[in-house]
Amino acid sequence: MTPWDQKVFVIGEAGVNHNGDLGMALRLVDAAADAGCDAVKFQTFRAEALVTRAARMADYQQANTGRAETQFEMLQRLELSQEAHHKLLAHAARRGILLFSTAFDLDSVEFLASLKLPLWKIPSGEITNLPYLERIGRQRQPVILSTGMANLAEAAQALDVLLAQGCSREQVCVLHCNTEYPTPFGDVNLRAMARMGEALGTAYGYSDHTSGIAIACGAVALGARCIEKHFTLDRNLPGPDHVASLEPAELAAMVAGIRAVEAGLGDGIKRPSPSEAKNVAVARKSIVAARAIAAGELLDEQNLTVKRPGTGISPMRWHEVVGRRAQRDYAADEPIEPGA
Numbered sequence: 001m002t003p004w005d006q007k008v009f010v011i012g013e014a015g016v017n018h019n020g021d022l023g024m025a026l027r028l029v030d031a032a033a034d035a036g037c038d039a040v041k042f043q044t045f046r047a048e049a050l051v052t053r054a055a056r057m058a059d060y061q062q063a064n065t066g067r068a069e070t071q072f073e074m075l076q077r078l079e080l081s082q083e084a085h086h087k088l089l090a091h092a093a094r095r096g097i098l099l100f101s102t103a104f105d106l107d108s109v110e111f112l113a114s115l116k117l118p119l120w121k122i123p124s125g126e127i128t129n130l131p132y133l134e135r136i137g138r139q140r141q142p143v144i145l146s147t148g149m150a151n152l153a154e155a156a157q158a159l160d161v162l163l164a165q166g167c168s169r170e171q172v173c174v175l176h177c178n179t180e181y182p183t184p185f186g187d188v189n190l191r192a193m194a195r196m197g198e199a200l201g202t203a204y205g206y207s208d209h210t211s212g213i214a215i216a217c218g219a220v221a222l223g224a225r226c227i228e229k230h231f232t233l234d235r236n237l238p239g240p241d242h243v244a245s246l247e248p249a250e251l252a253a254m255v256a257g258i259r260a261v262e263a264g265l266g267d268g269i270k271r272p273s274p275s276e277a278k279n280v281a282v283a284r285k286s287i288v289a290a291r292a293i294a295a296g297e298l299l300d301e302q303n304l305t306v307k308r309p310g311t312g313i314s315p316m317r318w319h320e321v322v323g324r325r326a327q328r329d330y331a332a333d334e335p336i337e338p339g340a
Contacts, residue, residue: 002142003038003098003119004173004203004225008262010255011228012037013207016078019239025084026091027233033095035252036259040097041121041228042088044112045104047075074240082111089115109135124148124179124207127158137165144226146207148177152196159200169201173226176219177207181230181244188215194222209244213254220261227258284310287321289330297326299340313338 003009012032018025025042032040055071080088085101092099102121103109109132112120119142126132127150136143143162147155155174162172176193188210197204205226206219216227232245246254272280290305297303299321306315312335313321324340 002171002173002203004205007038008220008224008258009173009205009226010036010038010258011226012040012251013228013230013245014040014042015230015241016043017230017232017237017239017241017245018042018078018080019237020078020080022080022084022087024233025080025088028231029088029092029095029097029099031231031233031248031251033092033097035231035248036255037251038098040092040099042080042085042099042101043078043104043123044085044101044108045075045079046107047072047079049105049107051075078239085111085115106132106135113139118142119144122146122158124150124177127154130161133158133161134165137162137167140166140168140171142171142173143167144173144175144205144228146175146177146228147196148179148207152199155196156200159202172200173203173205174200175205175207175226175228178209181209181241182211183209185210185215190215190219190222193219193224197223211244213246213250213257216254217257217261220258221265227254229254281309281311284308285315286310286312287315287318287336288312289332289334289336291332293326293330295326295328299324299326299336304336307333312336 012035014025014028014032018028029040051071053070053072089099100117100119100121101112102123103112104123104126120136120139121144122133122136124146127145127147145158159172159174163169174196176190176196178187180187190206193204193206203225205224206216207228208216208219209230216229219227229251230241230245231251232242232247235242235245235247285306285308287304288307290303293299293303301322304322321336321340327340330336
């Protein structure tokens with residue numbers, strides 16, 4: 001059993017939008033729970049193990065932070081301590097929301113494993129990290145695999161590593177993703193999501209970095225079983241991801257939109273729904289007398305017409321009725337009876 005088996009699994013991605021502050025991280029848990037998310041996710045790393053001291057920030061990170069610093073310096077400020085993880089887990093349990101995290105280095109994988117979390121999230125940047133993939137695969141737990149910056153062959157190769165370590169295909173959900181923050185709508189390529197899932201034989205979903213909620217809801221209409229979306233307490237806060245994140249009210253609107261789309265998908269069989277059955281007689285039409293008709297008169301296109309309600313003979317039987325003799329007198333607008 002995976003979290004996305006019964007319904008679309010909606011993840012509020014807190015990421016590093018706590019700015020290294022535990023109090024803010026706790027409020028992010030509250031915001032995700034209040035919005036109706038199924039889970040809230042953080043990021044677990046040690047800057048020293050994740051990035052060299054000379055590595056530069058991504059262009060979007062530099063633009064969003066407005067700081068002239070290295071990626072190492074930025075990440076060091078955004079680390080969450082092990083003690084903070086324990087406090088966040090306890091708070092999430094009180095709020096009734098699942099909490100998990102993305103590990104970005106092997107030491108962090110080991111730490112998260114010690115917390116006995118029920119699933120794993122592999123970020124896009126680790127999709128070519130063989131030792132990391134092998135370690136996650138050996139957990140033999142549900143895995144969400146983000147595929148930003150990857151082509152189908154790279155996604156398939158990463159999946160093969162997980163499977164070779166004992167993870168089952170049924171435990172994997174691959175997420176289509178674009179790692180630009182925010183992602184231009186023209187670069188989303190949402191159709192690739194379903195095609196990737198079908199090619200890999202796994203559940204699929206979407207990690208959304210676009211502005212707004214439209215694309216996330218659209219992904220559900222295309223069969224996404226998991227949606228991940230960054231959120232923040234305030235988009236104006238300093239930090240690399242705030243500007244491309246939803247605020248709490250928007251996050252709640254996204255969850256509501258996803259649930260509406262999910263409910264609206266149905267079973268794919270075209271038939272009248274129970275709610276509209278009462279409208280059949282009101283909206284459809286019957287064959288009625290266009291004027292007074294005397295018994296024995298020939299029924300034709302001059303003395304017959306079609307009007308609501310649809311409680312009489314269906315107009316689809318028009319050619320059966322035209323040419324018969326009226327069996328009795330009809331007043332104008334009176335429904336023609338079977339046998340005429």
